[in-house]
Amino acid sequence: MLRVLLVIVGVLLAPPAVFFGGVALGVLEHGYGWSEMDWNSDGWTSFGEVMDAADIGKRGAVVCQRICTEYFAYKDGLPVRTDCPPP
Structure with a gap:
């Protein structure tokens, strides 16, 4: 039963993980680094800023x-x- 539950969770989480991983890799290919993606200049790059950088x-x-x-x-x-x- 635990194996079935893990497979179901894995199937549900795999598509979003692949999507966001692909977006993150695509952002890194734009030619600028994490510090340049700090659009609000608060000192750290949030996940939302990385998504905006796409x-x-x-x-x-x-x-x-x-x-x-x-x-x-x-x-x-x-x-x-x-x-x-x-x-």
């Missing part, structure tokens, strides 16, 4: 004659955040 890309941008990093939404190309080095 829809955000990274590109170079020039702002006030400085080379910066711009993070943009894939859905419309609008910037989400721009990080520039200190002058």
Whole structure:
């Protein structure tokens, strides 16, 4: 009976685990690290921020004659955040 229960639990939990694992791996292939995914700048990257990063890309941008990093939404190309080095 315990074996049947474990199989049922495993079958129910496998699809969400595969989905979220695939999203996490896809996020890591975007070319930026965990600290860059800290969208609210609170010092740590939450699971929600990692999920948000699945829809955000990274590109170079020039702002006030400085080379910066711009993070943009894939859905419309609008910037989400721009990080520039200190002058």
